[in-house]
Amino acid sequence: MDEFVINAASTAIVTNQGLEQAVLFFAERKCRHLLVLADPYMVQIGLEDALQKLTGTDLSVTLFHEFEGEPKIGPTQQAVNKARAAGADAVLGIGGGSALDMAKIVKTCLNGGQDVSHYLMQANPMPENRDVLCVVIPTTAGTGSEASGTNIITLENGHKGWVWGPQTKPDLVILDPSLTVSLPPDLTAWTGMDACVHAFEAATNNYTHPGAQLYAHEALRICRTSLPLAVQVPDSLAVRRDMLLASYYAGRAIDMASCSIAHALSHALASLGPIHHGLATALGFEVSLPFVIAADTNNMRSAARAFGVFHLADLPDIVSGFMTELNISRALPPAFANKTADDLLAVLLAEEMQPMRQACRVWAEDADLAGFATALFDPQRAAA
Amino acid sequence: MDEFVINAASTAIVTNQGLEQAVLFFAERKCRHLLVLADPYMVQIGLEDALQKLTGTDLSVTLFHEFEGEPKIGPTQQAVNKARAAGADAVLGIGGGSALDMAKIVKTCLNGGQDVSHYLMQANPMPENRDVLCVVIPTTAGTGSEASGTNIITLENGHKGWVWGPQTKPDLVILDPSLTVSLPPDLTAWTGMDACVHAFEAATNNYTHPGAQLYAHEALRICRTSLPLAVQVPDSLAVRRDMLLASYYAGRAIDMASCSIAHALSHALASLGPIHHGLATALGFEVSLPFVIAADTNNMRSAARAFGVFHLADLPDIVSGFMTELNISRALPPAFANKTADDLLAVLLAEEMQPMRQACRVWAEDADLAGFATALFDPQRAAA
Numbered sequence: 110m111d112e113f114v115i116n117a118a119s120t121a122i123v124t125n126q127g128l129e130q131a132v133l134f135f136a137e138r139k140c141r142h143l144l145v146l147a148d149p150y151m152v153q154i155g156l157e158d159a160l161q162k163l164t165g166t167d168l169s170v171t172l173f174h175e176f177e178g179e180p181k182i183g184p185t186q187q188a189v190n191k192a193r194a195a196g197a198d199a200v201l202g203i204g205g206g207s208a209l210d211m212a213k214i215v216k217t218c219l220n221g222g223q224d225v226s227h228y229l230m231q232a233n234p235m236p237e238n239r240d241v242l243c244v245v246i247p248t249t250a251g252t253g254s255e256a257s258g259t260n261i262i263t264l265e266n267g268h269k270g271w272v273w274g275p276q277t278k279p280d281l282v283i284l285d286p287s288l289t290v291s292l293p294p295d296l297t298a299w300t301g302m303d304a305c306v307h308a309f310e311a312a313t314n315n316y317t318h319p320g321a322q323l324y325a326h327e328a329l330r331i332c333r334t335s336l337p338l339a340v341q342v343p344d345s346l347a348v349r350r351d352m353l354l355a356s357y358y359a360g361r362a363i364d365m366a367s368c369s370i371a372h373a374l375s376h377a378l379a380s381l382g383p384i385h386h387g388l389a390t391a392l393g394f395e396v397s398l399p400f401v402i403a404a405d406t407n408n409m410r411s412a413a414r415a416f417g418v419f420h421l422a423d424l425p426d427i428v429s430g431f432m433t434e435l436n437i438s439r440a441l442p443p444a445f446a447n448k449t450a451d452d453l454l455a456v457l458l459a460e461e462m463q464p465m466r467q468a469c470r471v472w473a474e475d476a477d478l479a480g481f482a483t484a485l486f487d488p489q490r491a492a493a
Numbered sequence: 494m495d496e497f498v499i500n501a502a503s504t505a506i507v508t509n510q511g512l513e514q515a516v517l518f519f520a521e522r523k524c525r526h527l528l529v530l531a532d533p534y535m536v537q538i539g540l541e542d543a544l545q546k547l548t549g550t551d552l553s554v555t556l557f558h559e560f561e562g563e564p565k566i567g568p569t570q571q572a573v574n575k576a577r578a579a580g581a582d583a584v585l586g587i588g589g590g591s592a593l594d595m596a597k598i599v600k601t602c603l604n605g606g607q608d609v610s611h612y613l614m615q616a617n618p619m620p621e622n623r624d625v626l627c628v629v630i631p632t633t634a635g636t637g638s639e640a641s642g643t644n645i646i647t648l649e650n651g652h653k654g655w656v657w658g659p660q661t662k663p664d665l666v667i668l669d670p671s672l673t674v675s676l677p678p679d680l681t682a683w684t685g686m687d688a689c690v691h692a693f694e695a696a697t698n699n700y701t702h703p704g705a706q707l708y709a710h711e712a713l714r715i716c717r718t719s720l721p722l723a724v725q726v727p728d729s730l731a732v733r734r735d736m737l738l739a740s741y742y743a744g745r746a747i748d749m750a751s752c753s754i755a756h757a758l759s760h761a762l763a764s765l766g767p768i769h770h771g772l773a774t775a776l777g778f779e780v781s782l783p784f785v786i787a788a789d790t791n792n793m794r795s796a797a798r799a800f801g802v803f804h805l806a807d808l809p810d811i812v813s814g815f816m817t818e819l820n821i822s823r824a825l826p827p828a829f830a831n832k833t834a835d836d837l838l839a840v841l842l843a844e845e846m847q848p849m850r851q852a853c854r855v856w857a858e859d860a861d862l863a864g865f866a867t868a869l870f871d872p873q874r875a876a877a
Contacts, residue, residue: 115505120659123704124496275504319738320507323711354703 113318116365117275118256119282121357123350127285131201131244132163134281138242140168140199144192146212147174148204148248154291156203171195179379179386180211181263182270186225189218202245202279203288205300206252206386209245210260213277216243220276228272229264235274243279248288250339250352251300251387253307253360255282268461269376284357286349294340297352298435299387301336304328304356305416306394310369311362312412313401314468318366322408325362326415331355333417337434370397370473373465374481377456382444391437396484398425400477404470440491450482457482497702500749501659502640503666505741507734511669512540515585515628516547518665522626524552524583528576530596531558532588532632538675540587555579563763563770564595565647566654570609573602586629586663587672589684590636590770593629594644597661600627604660612656613648619658627663632672634723634736635684635771637691637744639666652845653760668741670733678724681736682819683771685720688712688740689800690778694753695746696796697785698852702750706792709746710799715739717801721818754781754857757849758865761840766828775821780868781857782809788855824875834866841866 124130135143143164147156152174160170173191176184192200192215200219202212218225221236228235245255254260258277264270292300305328311317312325335351342348374393378384402409402421413421441448456462457478466473473481484490508514519527527548531540536558544554557575560568576584576599584603586596602609605620612619629639638644642661648654676684689712695701696709719735726732758777762768786793786805797805825832840846841862850857857865868874 112506112508115502115507117504118499118502120501121499121704122496123499320505323707323742327707358707 111318113320114365115320116361117278118361119279121255121282121284123284123354125285125287125346127246127283127288128159128163130283131246131281132160132168134244135168135199135242140242142195142197143168143170143199143201144188144195144197144215145170145172145201145203146188146208146215147172148208149174149177151203151248169195171197176207176211178207178383179261179263180207180214182225182265185211185214185262188215189225192219198241200241200243202243203248205247205249206254209247209252209254210262212243212245213254213279214260214262214272216241217272217274217277225262225272229262229270231273235276237276239280244281244283245279246283246285246288247353247356249292249296249300250289250349250356251303253304253356253363255279256357256360257364259364267380269380282357284350284353286346286353289349289353290344290346292343294343294436296385296387297339297343298336298437299385299391300356301332301339301352301387302391302394302432302435302437303387304352304359305332305336306371306390307359307363307368308332308355309394309412309416310371310468311359311366312415313406313408314366314369314470316366316468317408321362321366322411324358325366326412328355328359328362329412329415330417331358333431337431340435367468369465370401370469373457373462374485376465377453377462378441378485380456381448381452382442384442384445388437391432392439392485393481395429395432396481398428400473400481401469401471406470409470441485448486450479450486453482453485454479495702497704498749499704500745501662502745503663505639505666505668507668507738509669509671509730511630511667511672512543512547514667515630515665516544516552518628519552519583519626524626526553526579526581527555527583527585528572528579528581528599529554529556529585529587530572530592530599531556532592533558533561535587535632553579555581560591560595562591562767563645563647564591564598566609566649569595569598569646572599573609576603582625584625584627586627587632589631589633590638593631593636593638594646596627596629597638597663598644598646598656600625601656601658601661609646609656613646613654615657619660621660623664628665628667629663630667630669630672631737631740633676633680633684634673634733634740635687637688637740637747639663640741640744641748643748651764653764666741668734668737670730670737673733673737674728674730676727678727678820680769680771681723681727682720682821683769683775684740685716685723685736685771686775686778686816686819686821687771688736688743689716689720690755690774691743691747691752692716692739693778693796693800694755694852695743695750696799697790697792698750698753698854700750700852701792705746705750706795708742709750710796712739712743712746713796713799714801715742721815724819751852753849754785754853757841757846758869760849761837761846762825762869764840765832765836766826768826768829772821775816776823776869777865779809779813779816780865782812784857784861784865785853785855790854793854825869832870834863834870837866837869838863
């Protein structure tokens with residue numbers, strides 16, 4: 110019998126009053142000083158005023174939104190410094206995966222009394238105390254950061270690093286669809302595909318197990334129905350709620366079983382130039398899926414069925430049609446014009462990509478990786 | 494949009510080396526004094542020696558097994574006293590739901606520095622600190638106590654009470670099928686039916702929600718296939734593992750959505766005389782199911798489908814056939830010979846039964862309850 114672990118999970122509240130619930134949580138625990146890590150967009154639409162109205166005098170609020178794109182070590186350390194200067198005993202992350210990852214790293218640093226660099230790449234043990242509380246509210250449905258102990262951070266040399274540990278998980282997750290209805294169609298599609306790929310990879314790779322599959326299959330079931338609806342009927346709270354659940358469940362699944370080759374391709378693409386993580390992941394998934402499903406395992410057939418596909422061999426065409434239905438362009442962003450498949454292959458062969466490559470149920474030889482890279486840079490594919 | 498909460502969950506390890514994993518957990522956290530609450534049966538089969546071999550000198554072990562049947566306030570307080578005398582900083586519950594509920598209550602008392610009576614019926618706030626750690630290992634697959642914040646305890650007046658709170662949940666759940674293979678067929682069937690009914694009630698009652706249904710449906714899917722196998726092929730670790738998962742998932746589901754009318758009937762029966770909780774629950778489920786499914790809700794149809802039944806109207810007959818396949822006798826135990834349907838009805842109308850009655854999707858009038866009671870005491874039914 111295979112042994113496995115069903116990871117611990119924080120309480121998750123599904124509500125239309127996310128900010129109210131977050132403030133209530135901190136108030137009940139008598140927190141005094143709150144650091145808020147928010148996407149710049151949340152600040153533009155009036156987050157500060159909204160929080161001020163809710164908090165009253167018992168909870169002071171310090172806002173940090175001086176960051177863009179994926180978390181970098183510099184701004185994350187600045188956020189830690191700002192939190193310390195404010196005497197923060199509570200952290201709220203609200204935004205996409207970057208704001209959430211940063212919030213989780215900041216509260217870890219506050220609980221451990223160390224700087225970000227101390228916790229990079231498991232260099233030191235994570236703090237066990239939970240004196241500084243952390244609530245996260247995703248405003249996209251894709252990364253699943255709210256459910257995971259993995260936090261991606263770009264190092265000073267430009268490479269992707271991470272801060273990992275179940276201790277980084279938040280004390281409360283809030284899933285509020287009213288904060289995701291304004292997400293534009295392309296971001297809805299890209300982030301939703303990220304959730305789909307998390308679920309498929311966690312349900313089928315070398316580390317999958319029944320505990321992870323429960324969540325991964327539910328995420329696949331929801332995505333198949335609700336992701337096209339979220340693009341087509343963007344203001345439906347019910348559909349947005351379902352996608353937040355799918356993303357959260359897919360996050361639970363990768364927290365247990367990790368991801369695989371499509372994410373290696375995605376991370377490698379991102380290192381060549383600016384590209385949305387969800388888009389890069391969807392493109393990487395599409396070009397590698399026929400290779401992966403050649404393994405034809407029971408787990409792959411079950412994952413396909415959860416996605417509503419009864420013959421595994423049909424999955425690549427159905428996924429491609431699904432991406433087309435979501436209006437996902439296969440063209441790489443303009444910044445990739447002077448990059449080549451060889452550049453991508455070089456990154457794919459770098460050491461940090463090997464864990465995701467090894468997670469794949471089929472071993473991808475260098476020539477296979479070269480094939481994926483060629484497909485991603487194929488101008489005909491982009492034009493189709 | 495309906496709002497709901499997905500409750501926090503502890504880490505759950507699925508393993509064939511449960512005792513080893515428990516001792517490792519305590520050792521890694523530098524615990525020194527362990528109180529073990531164990532079913533007398535576990536002690537008979539050599540639990541003390543097995544623990545001694547594992548713990549070495551760093552962890553002293555105090556065993557408490559002076560209890561039988563469902564937890565009572567007297568023995569539970571004795572266990573608290575014994576733990577205090579030993580200076581216990583760790584509690585292990587190993588056995589059926591009673592040993593697990595007691596372990597969860599004992600560690601709560603140790604963390605809060607109060608006696609059992611202090612925490613009964615939410616009389617006082619629960620302690621938030623987790624200094625005293627708690628691991629639970631179920632040796633039956635049914636109650637789901639390992640996943641829940643509800644702990645049943647019989648009060649000094651003989652009525653059923655409870656200690657409730659997410660703070661009572663263990664720090665680690667261990668699901669070890671090797672400890673359940675020796676469970677006799679009748680106990681396997683009865684406890685497995687308890688898990689089935691938890692899942693059906695949590696998937697369909699007034700408090701159900703999608704977060705609870707994910708677990709409830711998975712439990713129903715597993716039970717339909719694996720419960721008959723666990724009775725027929727008792728020594729299959731894979732089947733026993735699946736039933737432990739089903740029971741754990743059903744426990745997750747009732748932790749969020751609570752149970753309903755079948756459990757009211759079960760608790761009422763138990764107050765009339767000694768009867769196994771799982772058997773009483775199965776009997777209560779069978780006599781009330783036709784009434785309940787008359788509501789014909791989407792949730793009921795989904796729950797039936799998860800159990801492999803595509804027409805809800807067929808569910809009662811299929812459940813009855815399933816119970817017959819499990820060799821579950823419909824006769825009440827001999828101690829019920831001088832009890833009547835009227836005795837049962839009187840208990841069903843008592844105040845403490847009303848929350849489970851109210852949870853039911855259809856309001857059961859007093860006459861409906863009288864009908865269930867009559868069916869349970871029907872000699873023809875018992876003989877069938």
